Amino acid sequence: MKALCWQGMNRLSVERVPDPGILNAQDAVVKVRLSTTCGSDLHLLGGYIPAMRAGDVIGHEFLGEIVEIGPEVRKHRVGDRVVVCSSIGCGRCWYCSHDLWSLCDNSNPDPEVAQTLLGYEPGGVYGYSHAMGGFKGGHAEYVRVPFADHGAFPVPDGVDDQSALFASDAAPAGWMGAHLGGVGPGDVVAVWGCGAVGQMAARAATLLGADRVIAIDRHPERLAMVERHIGAEAIDYSGTDVDAELRERTGGRGPDVCIEAVGMEADSVGPQQMYDQVKQQLRLEVDRPVAVREAVRACRKGGSVFVLGAFSGTVDRFPLGAMMNKGLTVRSARQHGQRYIPMLLRLMAKGELVTSHLATHSMPLDEAPGGYDLFRARKDGCVRAVFRPES
CATH class of the missing domain: 3.40.50.720 (NAD(P)-binding Rossmann-like Domain)
Structure with missing residues (x-):
């Protein structure tokens, strides 16, 4: 599949990488429809976030369609349109049960790096360094979503993709x-x-x-x-x-x-x-x-x-x-999205929370490196660049 990869300070490229699959029983695989830039991604480009490796797929805000589920996924079916929370939470540890989802004890498979840097390890994040779990990010055609019942949220029929995308983060x-x-x-x-x-x-x-x-x-x-x-x-x-x-x-x-x-x-x-x-x-x-x-x-x-x-x-x-x-x-805090996303989607459906204006620039995933240049320099009034894997 195609994906946007970090290659070093201020270097991004669209590459062919292996397709994701189900690794754990609570996983889902999502076919990405839209993903977007975030200001915190610029810290990766600037070299301020440690534990990045050449070839890492970046991006932590995305929306798509479920194409595969693990045997223990209960809340989703193949074909569901979902927005995925950027922070990964297991749903059962002390932190998740207290609505402190980004502090999850079980979603960071590489805790030693973060423990060294921060004293404790936070939960995992898509596409945001190996200190945050080394998960492949959302600027790709497909993404593996761990703990899918707790991290993926159905998008109401009345909410368009571009609006719902911003419920991710x-x-x-x-x-x-x-x-x-x-x-x-x-x-x-x-x-x-x-x-x-x-x-x-x-x-x-x-x-x-x-x-x-x-x-x-x-x-x-x-x-x-x-x-x-x-x-x-x-x-x-x-x-x-x-x-x-x-x-x-x-x-x-x-x-x-x-x-x-x-x-x-x-x-x-x-x-x-x-x-x-x-x-x-x-x-x-x-x-x-x-x-x-x-x-x-x-x-x-x-x-x-x-x-x-x-x-x-x-x-x-x-x-x-x-x-x-x-x-x-x-x-x-890093955002505890699972606590708020269902409510925010309802507000979007009622027209009380408008987000579509944030997507000032839209382009195919193949043009994502240029989209980040536009976003970083805030050229042409860019607030967010949105990428479409299917162009």
């Missing part, structure tokens, strides 16, 4: 940030990043009752998109002091909930950008945490900060004093 990640960040009626919420996950976090905050949602980015087309499709206010951080602007918009108090949806390669303006870039390139710090710093400093006293962006290691100049003295609640 972007929509549940954004919803989790708003939900576990504690957004409630009357809150003012600030979201750093207007990519797909940031936009979904902003929409989730509105649906959870926030009085105002303010989104922060520097790309005009993304700021316009979040105003038009999400109904949030927008701040261009390249033209203003974000902290001062947020204080002015909140009567001097600051947002109740701050959601960081940028990750380890966050950009900024001024000396801190050069400081972080130099230290990251020299590997004196692994991640650039400028958006996290801003969120901690901007959040009101006693407020909540949720870190949604992908991080892999250490950061410098974290404002621990501000966090402690302001009495902030700071949480983070």
